[in-house]
Amino acid sequence: MNKQVFITSIILTLFAVIGGGLVAFTEKSTAAQIQFNEKQSLLRTLNTIIPSTQYDNDITQSTITIAASPHLGTDKESVVYVAMKNKKPVAFIFNAIAPNGYNGKIYLLVGIYTDGRIAGTRVVKHRETPGLGDAIEERRSDWILGFNNHSLDSLSEKQWKVNRDGGEFDQFTGATITPRAVVKAVHQSLLYFNANKQQLLESASTSASNGEG
Amino acid sequence: MSSDFQKISQDGLWTNNVALVQLLGLCPLLAVTGTFINGLGLGIATLLTLVLSNASVSIIRHWVRPEIRIPVFVLIIASIVTTIEMLMHAWFSELYYILGIFIPLIVTNCSIIARAESFAVKNPILPSVIDGFMMGIGFLAVLVLLGGLREIIGFGTLFDYSHLMFGEAARDWTIAIEDYRGFLLAVLPPGAFIGLGLLIAVKNAIDLKKTKTQTVTLQTAEQNA
Numbered sequence: 001m002n003k004q005v006f007i008t009s010i011i012l013t014l015f016a017v018i019g020g021g022l023v024a025f026t027e028k029s030t031a032a033q034i035q036f037n038e039k040q041s042l043l044r045t046l047n048t049i050i051p052s053t054q055y056d057n058d059i060t061q062s063t064i065t066i067a068a069s070p071h072l073g074t075d076k077e078s079v080v081y082v083a084m085k086n087k088k089p090v091a092f093i094f095n096a097i098a099p100n101g102y103n104g105k106i107y108l109l110v111g112i113y114t115d116g117r118i119a120g121t122r123v124v125k126h127r128e129t130p131g132l133g134d135a136i137e138e139r140r141s142d143w144i145l146g147f148n149n150h151s152l153d154s155l156s157e158k159q160w161k162v163n164r165d166g167g168e169f170d171q172f173t174g175a176t177i178t179p180r181a182v183v184k185a186v187h188q189s190l191l192y193f194n195a196n197k198q199q200l201l202e203s204a205s206t207s208a209s210n211g212e213g
Numbered sequence: 214m215s216s217d218f219q220k221i222s223q224d225g226l227w228t229n230n231v232a233l234v235q236l237l238g239l240c241p242l243l244a245v246t247g248t249f250i251n252g253l254g255l256g257i258a259t260l261l262t263l264v265l266s267n268a269s270v271s272i273i274r275h276w277v278r279p280e281i282r283i284p285v286f287v288l289i290i291a292s293i294v295t296t297i298e299m300l301m302h303a304w305f306s307e308l309y310y311i312l313g314i315f316i317p318l319i320v321t322n323c324s325i326i327a328r329a330e331s332f333a334v335k336n337p338i339l340p341s342v343i344d345g346f347m348m349g350i351g352f353l354a355v356l357v358l359l360g361g362l363r364e365i366i367g368f369g370t371l372f373d374y375s376h377l378m379f380g381e382a383a384r385d386w387t388i389a390i391e392d393y394r395g396f397l398l399a400v401l402p403p404g405a406f407i408g409l410g411l412l413i414a415v416k417n418a419i420d421l422k423k424t425k426t427q428t429v430t431l432q433t434a435e436q437n438a
Binding site: 012130132 | 292
């Protein structure tokens with residue numbers, strides 16, 4: 001009886017080792033490709049916000065880590081990507097979260113030029129209703145492009161709202177909550193940028209010189 | 214022997230179809246079939262898993278004691294699925310991001326362990342592989358059909374996002390109905406349930422018609438006799 005238990009456990013162990021070995025081998029042989037894909041996918045998204053002709057640095061590597069901020073909707077540290085040309089910052093791309101979507105948080109990337117204009121905004125992740133709220137995605141509608149080139153100067157605080165609330169941005173038929181949340185998050189990101197501009201520019205130039213060294 | 218294979222194929226594709234008759238693996242089936250390509254992606258991953266797991270289980274069927282067969286099957290299936298997941302992440306990363314959690318969840322697709330337990334463990338390798346393949350194709354066909362239908366009715370397009378799977382050249386494959394506003398219900402979860410229900414109904418109707426014609430021919434044969 002004891003012998004049987006022994007053999008059985010040996011067999012089971014053997015399969016665990018073979019299975020584990022297979023997974024470990026695949027993990028090792030795909031790790032580099034997966035990392036490359038993740039970087040490419042990030043770069044593609046960032047390039048839709050700021051065209052690659054407008055900067056000349058390795059934007060996925062050139063980052064600043066900033067503390068959690070209620071303006072950006074973040075509750076822990078987040079990363080800011082810095083686009084630079086000729087070693088001067090051109091734009092900052094923030095990870096922002098709209099906390100009050102129809103179906104939870106909406107994750108955004110908000111690109112802001114150093115002069116305070118919006119370079120571009122993209123929705124990274126959301127769970128809004130398909131067919132109604134998902135028009136915030138660029139592949140579904142042009143709505144998200146409506147932020148481009150707007151700033152705190154071009155629109156007053158009252159105008160940074162959807163039409164129904166007396167602002168400048170369209171809402172969707174059947175979905176007001178989703179665009180309202182996105183408009184607010186973009187406006188808040190601009191406020192954050194405005195308040196922290198000096199600090200961001202300083203960190204950007206330090207990280208640039210670090211990058212050289 | 215060839216009639217055996219014919220029976221296995223017929224079982225997998227029609228009589229005992231995983232999605233339409235056994236009603237297994239419904240969670241991924243209903244969740245990812247928003248578009249044709251999503252259905253195809255998950256279908257191929259499930260098909261691969263079924264073939265590989267059936268083959269491995271069949272190979273080891275003489276060594277594994279009955280008491281530990283279930284943990285061994287689970288180990289095999291989990292290793293295969295994890296491997297496929299990583300390969301997809303490496304080579305079809307965009308599709309991987311869309312299918313997301315449903316790739317690792319293939320582990321929990323009951324149809325895979327059901328085939329291991331009810332077929333592969335009792336049969337030689339070749340029939341087991343064919344069984345896995347046919348069951349997989351049957352599942353894939355339903356995924357693709359449901360995905361295609363929901364895409365056409367919901368968005369008014371077909372083969373959208375083909376480039377996720379077939380590269381940049383496939384971007385033009387998308388067929389779009391002009392001026393179609395979309396029908397939201399088809400895209401939402403209820404649309405998946407209704408669509409699957411209709412597919413099952415159609416299958417049953419076809420089966421019913423078949424038996425009727427058979428009975429009628431039998432009856433005429435009796436009368437003639």
